[in-house]
Amino acid sequence: MSALFNFQSLLLVILLLICTCAYVRAVAPRLVDKNQHGFMGLLFKLARIGERLSPYVALACIAMAGTLLLK
Numbered sequence: 001m002s003a004l005f006n007f008q009s010l011l012l013v014i015l016l017l018i019c020t021c022a023y024v025r026a027v028a029p030r031l032v033d034k035n036q037h038g039f040m041g042l043l044f045k046l047a048r049i050g051e052r053l054s055p056y057v058a059l060a061c062i063a064m065a066g067t068l069l070l071k
Contacts, residue, residue: 008064008067011060011064012064012068015057015060015061015064017043017046018046018047018049018050018057019050019057019061021043021044021046021047021050022046022047022049022050022051022054022057023050024043024047025044025047025050025051032044032047
């Protein structure tokens with residue numbers, strides 16, 4: 001089953017994208033900052049979410065890890 005049809009998998013993919021984009025922006029900011037439109041703009045927005053809402057993203061990652069471990 002694809003991640004689009006399984007809600008938990010979709011949330012996991014979104015969380016991983018947010019964390020990855022925030023990390024890439026911290027390591028190589030020129031890579032993400034120069035492209036603010038199109039698909040790369042989506043990655044820019046995910047990086048912003050990861051930076052500004054980092055406590056909530058961290059709590060969501062911990063909750064997701066707990067649900068996957070208990071499953």
